[in-house]
Amino acid sequence: PSKTATMPLSLRQVLLSLLFLIFLGPSEAKRKQSPKVLNNTKPALLQLSDYLLTHYKKSVRPVRDWRKPTTVSIDVMIYAILSVDEKNQVLTTYIWYRQYWIDEFLKWNPEDFDNITQLSIPTDYIWVPDILINEFVDVGKSPNIPYVYVRHQGEVQNYKPIQVVTACSLDIYNFPFDVQNCSLTFTSWLHTIRDINITLWRLPEKVKLDKSVFMNQGEWELLYVLTQFHEFSVESSDSYAEMKFYVVIRRRPLFYTVNLLLPSIFLMVMDIVGFYLPPDSGERVSFKITLLLGYSVFLIIVSDTLPATAIGTPLIGVYFVVCMALLVISLTETIFIVRLVHRQELQPPVPAWLRHLVLERAAVLLCLQDQPHHSPSALQRSTVSSYSTENDTCSATINHCSRLGGHQDLEKTTEERSNPSPLSQENSSVVHGLLQELATIKHFLEKQDERRDIARDWLRVGSVLDVLLFRIYLLAVLAYSITLGTLWSIWQYA
Secondary structure, eight states, rough: OOOHHHHHHHHHHHHHHHHHHHHHHHHHHHHHHHHOSSSTTOOHHHHHHHHSSSSSSTTTTTTTTTTOOOEEEEEEEEEEEEEETTTTTEEEEEEEEEEEETTTTOOOOOOGGGGGOOOEEGGGGSSOOOEEETTEEEEEEOOOOOOEEETTTTTEEEEEEEEEEEEEOOOOTTTOOOEEEHHHEEEEOOOOOTTTTESHHHHHHHHOOSSSSOOOOSSSSEEEEEEEEEEEEEEOOEEEEEEEEEEEEEEEOOHIIIIIEEEEEEEEHHHHGGGSSSSSSSSHHHHHHHHHHHHHHHHHHHHHTSSOOSSSOOOOHHHHHHHHHHHHHHHHHHHHHHHHTTTGGOOOOHHHHIIIIIIIIIIOOOOOOOOTSSOOOOHHHHHHHHHHHHHHHHHHHHHHHHHHHHHHHHHHHHHHSSSOOOOHHHHHHHHHHHHHHHHHHHHHHHHHHHHHHHHHHHHHHHHHHHHHHHHHHHHHHHHHHHHHHHHHHHOOOO
């Protein structure tokens, strides 16, 4: 009887268990399929965060099939150009960097969590790609952004501003009209392209012309940002993916034009104007020496403004050196001309070859043939001829008086031979002394005329040479200025 009593009891328990499974089984299965917690007092964000991060492993790349690479889309927006260090070849920029990738372990159904479609979670709790900039040379003062956005499809968006201190090959030859092209290369430091691939977030055309956030009030102007994908390998190893952003910037030259070029141009113009001072005066030499000293002080002042590198010199530095050389050449030419026309009466006569070369050939070449080059002017010739006529008249008078005196002396000789008087002897000696004095004066006047003619010849030679050298100097300055102006204009509007 005991056995028959126990068997219905066990059968009864089995039936109750089956009924329990029939009624509670679908609800339990539904509870297992849905991550929704029955405790409605807990906020939906905390429920979603616990659901996503409870069993999450950030040390493993978030893919279910390890053969599938994680594609990271990146984007760069230039915010400001902070500094350009030409000496150390370093560019400091401030950029807005954006990247997103698909994390297959961070997906959920928004309907199960109060229609939440995105969630911000700490960056330290999830897997983040190790994408760096190859040109980094220093850690900038970038703010720390500890959160990322995660969408329900598993898309992780990481936005952060970065102060980028990168190495860049800066070409300062065209300073201050230079254009610099610096690259920012984003690549994974460890993972190959089989693990992490890099693509561009936006279209290249939109990235190129995007200046919406750029601060356009500094020394540098952003022209455009070019992009290029490249796949490379190191020593025949696995390939790596990299995305290059070429930041093309141009310097604003107004400040340097006003403070460097214009003062130099003004000093060169004053040097050209100095040629209009008389060449036979010493004021031209002192004026050009003052200009040379002023230009030297100007170069000392602006030396700190010019960029300096160990491998090259900007063209404006060459421009300043050539201007200094032109000032020295101008001073040398002035010293030569002043020496040529100074104290001409002490110089020998102008050689025939020099007279022919300068007063005939050079004067015709410079269109100066309307000036008297070969002989003194009409006034000078009349003055000289009058002086000669007067001297000849005096000589003739003296000779006539001498002859008259000689005849009278001859007539009186027979009379006074018997009784000579002391008065006639004294008169004869006085007349002889006067004749000697007149001859000396005549010789002196002839020498003065000769020296005056020599001085005029040297003055004309100096004047013609001064005009010739001035025009050559002016042509050199104009050719040099036009060449530099053309080059700088081409570089500025290229």
